[in-house]
Amino acid sequence: MTRKTMFLYLLILFTAVPIVELALLIRIGRVISVGPTIGLVVLTGMVGATLARHQGIRTLARIQTELAGGRMPTGPMVDGLLILVAGLLLITPGILTDGVGFALLIPPARRRIRRRLADSFARRVTIIPPGPFSPPGTAPRDDGRFIDVEATEVPPPGDERTE
Numbered sequence: 001m002t003r004k005t006m007f008l009y010l011l012i013l014f015t016a017v018p019i020v021e022l023a024l025l026i027r028i029g030r031v032i033s034v035g036p037t038i039g040l041v042v043l044t045g046m047v048g049a050t051l052a053r054h055q056g057i058r059t060l061a062r063i064q065t066e067l068a069g070g071r072m073p074t075g076p077m078v079d080g081l082l083i084l085v086a087g088l089l090l091i092t093p094g095i096l097t098d099g100v101g102f103a104l105l106i107p108p109a110r111r112r113i114r115r116r117l118a119d120s121f122a123r124r125v126t127i128i129p130p131g132p133f134s135p136p137g138t139a140p141r142d143d144g145r146f147i148d149v150e151a152t153e154v155p156p157p158g159d160e161r162t163e
Contacts, residue, residue: 021094028095044098048090051105055083078114 029037059080066073082104089101103109 017096018094021096024095025093041093044102045091045093048098048101048105049087051102052083052087052090055105055107056080056087059083075114078117079110082110082113 025037025041028040032040059076062076063073063080066076086101086104089097089104092101104113
């Protein structure tokens with residue numbers, strides 16, 4: 001992604017989205033009046049915070065289960081990040097941000113987004129095959145340049161230890 005593209009995305013995020021949110025809130029306020037509109041914003045924030053907390057606790061339990069099983073909890077960790085983003089979007093006043101936030105709290109939608117993120121990262125990352133000092137569970141690469149040795153401790157001269 002080029003700097004220009006990133007700048008354009010950030011410009012849209014920080015200018016266009018708030019303008020559209022404000023316009024929607026004004027329009028809703030005209031239809032149902034100001035009080036109910038403010039109540040709607042407060043209600044979605046409270047419901048969203050409760051749902052995000054519940055989903056976050058469940059995700060934390062999944063992370064702990066994966067770790068206890070000796071597995072890297074990549075999926076649950078990405079879910080946790082998406083739930084955090086959902087919570088932030090839900091406490092931000094607005095209709096569009098609430099819609100995206102609630103969507104991120106629905107597990108099937110979150111899985112779909114997680115898959116798309118994984119595909120996007122996979123296109124941008126180069127995977128290096130495991131080497132001789134690979135983490136447990138991966139097969140070491142034998143390219144003929146690795147020499148397996150055993151070491152024995154040799155006492156320094158003058159040391160009176162007996163073997």
